[in-house]
Amino acid sequence: MSLNELKKRNIKINGMRTSVRLEPQVWEILHDVAHEIGCDVNRLCEFIFERKSEESSLSSAIRVFLISYLNIKCKKDKQ
Structure with missing residues (x-):
């Protein structure tokens, strides 16, 4: 599997x-994080959509959210 291969999926926002379109690895992490915080992928994507800047695409905002989430989680685990 290519590292930059994108998978297109439909989600509902509001x-x-x-x-x-996200990499398969990003889709997997998105599902894992949604499960971890107790919501479905659509609700998590709505949360991200409501907070993204107008210039940012939803795909980019999802990636940034997941990186930030995992970074915070990693720092907490080190304490």
């Missing part, structure tokens, strides 16, 4: 269907 009841509206939209497609997002």
